[in-house]
Amino acid sequence: MGHREDLLAGAKQCLLEKGYARTTARDIVAASGANLASIGYHYGSKDALMRKALIASIEEWGAGVDHGGDRAVAEAEPLDRFAATWDRILQQIASEPQFIAAQLEVLGLLPRDAALREAIGEAHPQGGEGLVAVFEGVPDTEVGPEAARVVGPFYQALLTGLMVQSLISPDAMPTGRDLATALRRVTAGEVLGHEKGAGEEVR
Known part of the structure; x- marks a missing residue:
C-alpha cells in the first residue's frame, strides 16, 4: 500500500x-507508519481523514451483513426473513463492540461538527437503501426510491436503537425472533393482548 492507503x-x-x-x-x-506531512498532502487535514475512515468503516461493516442477493433469503416468509436477518445483524453487533461505540460517539458530535454531519448525511440514504436490500434479499439495484425513503429509515432507526442497547444492556438483547414477534403484535393490535410468555412463536 502507498501512504494514502496506509x-x-x-x-x-x-x-x-x-x-x-x-x-x-x-x-x-x-498506527500507519506514514508521516505527519502526508496527512495534509493526501487528505487535507486530520479531520478530513477521520471522516473518510469513518465512512469506510461503516461501509465495510455493512458489507459484513450483506447476503449478496441470496435467493433463499428472498424467498423466505417475510417475518422469518426479518427474524433471520436481524439475528445475523445482532451477532455482528455483539462481535464488534468497539465499532458500535465509535458509531455512537460520532452521533453525539454531529450537532457541533457541520463537516462531519454533511459527510454522514451524504452516506445515510445509501445506508437505508442497503438495509432494505439486505432484508428483502435482493441486490441494491432492485430497491426503488420510495422503498428506500420510507422503509430505509425504519430499519436504520431499529439498528441505531439496538446498537445503543448493546452497549447499555448487552445481556438483555432481543433475538431476531423477538423483534419479528414484536412487529407482528404491533401491526395486529395485540401488544397488550393475551400473554403467551417468552416462548411465543411468530405465526
Missing part, C-alpha cells in the same frame, strides 16, 4: 481503539 488503514484502526474525537494526527502516524 493512512486510511491507520485512521480506521485509531477509530476503533481510541475513538473519533480522541484520535490525534500523531496517533494516525504511529
